[in-house]
Amino acid sequence: MKKYTYKVKGGKLLIIKIEIENNLIKKFQLLGDFFLYPEEKISSIENVLINTRREDVLDTLKNVIQKEKIQLLGFTEEDIVLLINQAFEDEKNNG
Amino acid sequence: MKKITGRVIFDKKPQSAYVNMATDYAIMSLCETPTLRLYSWSPSAVSIGRFQSLKDEVDTEFCDENGINYVRRITGGGAVFHQHELTYSFCIPTKNEFFSPDLHESYRFISQAVIDGLSKLGINAEYKPINDLQVGNRKISGCAQTRKNNVILQHGTILMDLDVVTMFRILKVPKEKISDKQIADVKERVTSIKDQIKKEVSVEEAAKAIIEGFNKVFKIDFKDSILTPEENKIKEKAEKEIFSNPQWTYER
Numbered sequence: 001m002k003k004y005t006y007k008v009k010g011g012k013l014l015i016i017k018i019e020i021e022n023n024l025i026k027k028f029q030l031l032g033d034f035f036l037y038p039e040e041k042i043s044s045i046e047n048v049l050i051n052t053r054r055e056d057v058l059d060t061l062k063n064v065i066q067k068e069k070i071q072l073l074g075f076t077e078e079d080i081v082l083l084i085n086q087a088f089e090d091e092k093n094n095g
Numbered sequence: 096m097k098k099i100t101g102r103v104i105f106d107k108k109p110q111s112a113y114v115n116m117a118t119d120y121a122i123m124s125l126c127e128t129p130t131l132r133l134y135s136w137s138p139s140a141v142s143i144g145r146f147q148s149l150k151d152e153v154d155t156e157f158c159d160e161n162g163i164n165y166v167r168r169i170t171g172g173g174a175v176f177h178q179h180e181l182t183y184s185f186c187i188p189t190k191n192e193f194f195s196p197d198l199h200e201s202y203r204f205i206s207q208a209v210i211d212g213l214s215k216l217g218i219n220a221e222y223k224p225i226n227d228l229q230v231g232n233r234k235i236s237g238c239a240q241t242r243k244n245n246v247i248l249q250h251g252t253i254l255m256d257l258d259v260v261t262m263f264r265i266l267k268v269p270k271e272k273i274s275d276k277q278i279a280d281v282k283e284r285v286t287s288i289k290d291q292i293k294k295e296v297s298v299e300e301a302a303k304a305i306i307e308g309f310n311k312v313f314k315i316d317f318k319d320s321i322l323t324p325e326e327n328k329i330k331e332k333a334e335k336e337i338f339s340n341p342q343w344t345y346e347r
Contacts, residue, residue, distance in 0.1 A: 012225070013173075015151075031148050031347060033173030035225070037198070037242060039145050073171075073198060074225050 001027050002090070004083045008034075012074030016083045020091045025049050025057075030080065035073035044068050045080075054088045057081055101129035101313070102320035105302055109137035112166035112177070116142070117334035119184045120169060121326040123241075123248040126186040131309050131317060133302040134184075136177040140164035141265055144172040144239065148347050154265055163265060167344050170239035170250065172226055174266050179256035179287070181301045183209065185309065189245045196247075202226060202240060204312070205249045209236055212308025213253070216301065218291045226251075233286035254287035255301065 001017040008014060012034035019027035028049045036042055048064045049057065061077040064070070110118075115134055122130050141153050145168055149155065152174045153165050185205055189196040206222045213220045213228070213235070220228040220235055228236035238251030259281050288296050310317055322330065337343050 010224075015148075029347065031146055031151070033144050033147060033171070035171035035239070036146065039169065039171065039241060042146060071198060 001029065002087060004086050006079060006083050008075045008079050011079075014075050014079050014083060016080065016087070018084065018087045020087060023053055023088075023091075025052050025084070032075075034075050037071040037073070041068050041070045045070070049084075054085065057084050098314050098316045099129070101131065101309075101315040101317050103306055103317040104130065104132040104320050104322065105299075105306075106132065106134040107299070109135040111138065112136060112140035112142060112164040113334045113339040114330070115140075115182070116166050116168060116338045117330045118322065118326075119186075119248060119250055120333045120337070121322065121330035122184070123186045123243065123246055124329050125323075125326055126188060126246040126248075129185070129187040129313065129315050130320070131306065131315075132184045133305060134182050135180065135298055136164075136182070138162050138164055139176070139178040139261075140166060141174055141176050142166050142168050143174045145169060145241075146171055146347070147174060149345055152267055154267060157264055165344065166338050167346065168239065168250075170241045170248070172237065172239035175237065175252055176258075176262045176265055177252065178258055178261070179254065179289075181253045181255055181298050181305070182250065183253065183305055184248060184250035186246055186248050187313075189242070189247055198240075199224070201247055202238070202249070205240075206236075206238065206251075208309040208312040209238075209251065209253065209305060210308070211311050212305035213288075215304040215307055216288060216292060216296060218288065230286050230291055233284055235286050235288070235291070253301065253305065254285065255296065255298065256289045257282075257285060257287045259285070 001019045004016050006014045013032045015031040017029040028046050030046055044064055048060055052060050058081050143149055143152050158165050203222055206228060210220050220230050223229045226238050227234050236251055236253045238249055240249040306317060
């Protein structure tokens with residue numbers, strides 16, 4: 001998996017590990033020194049993005065966060081999108 | 096405001112990372128009254144945040160060779176090298192009348208207790224959101240919070256002294272984090288009780304000050320306490336099945 005890192009201004013360090021195939025996210029892991037409540041819901045966020053297209057990532061994230069009452073501290077869903085977009089750009093340019 | 100009763104557990108004997116994390120877990124699991132625990136670590140250990148990759152953050156080979164434990168916390172936040180420090184954990188039911196369950200507010204409120212404690216030692220620390228206490232622009236304490244079944248657990252470190260060389264050897268510090276704060280030298284960013292007041296303070300002395308800080312901010316009448324048999328049972332189980340279990344440690 002490819003790794004992308006982003007230090008959120010006034011927030012926490014966000015790391016994603018991602019694999020993209022045919023414009024779909026195939027593997028995804030969210031790592032870092034942030035806070036997320038309840039903690040076990042991290043897997044909901046990671047799983048929901050599998051087989052998601054770039055243009056659906058933000059809505060997909062917003063939905064799962066709202067539906068499962070997830071609270072993020074030290075980052076936002078937009079910060080995750082920023083890193084995922086980088087990964088898709090790299091894939092477009094190199095893949 | 097009427098004083099409520101709480102428990103304070105001061106573990107004078109330093110314990111392993113696995114016992115320490117299992118003890119906080121056990122107290123949180125059964126928490127009905129506010130419980131403050133103060134403890135330290137032997138052997139030295141690294142704890143990593145719930146969402147961090149162990150291999151990316153910690154040089155585990157170096158730790159194994161040097162008898163340093165590593166453990167994954169149930170709380171988020173970053174990797175911490177626990178050596179010369181006093182650690183606190185504070186569990187409180189969210190239904191508590193004067194306690195805001197709001198995330199930011201509760202971090203601030205509990206941090207204020209630690210700030211008051213440090214001021215009793217003559218140290219003026221400030222809360223630096225989200226989870227740091229600083230003296231000037233140098234970090235002296237970090238904390239992390241979790242919630243489950245209407246109980247908040249916040250645990251945090253208070254640096255007594257600092258061994259930057261070993262800390263850097265163990266932690267794979269991400270460059271982004273350092274450059275963001277625009278200070279390359281960690282000694283410029285981190286301080287300790289010893290560094291601030293230029294003398295050795297015993298763990299007992301520091302613990303006493305922190306207890307006073309919680310007493311003042313929370314208006315809690317703390318009674319000396321030890322783990323109940325029920326808490327001990329959960330602690331022993333969690334030590335084995337969670338905190339020293341590689342499945343948990345290497346989970347990500």
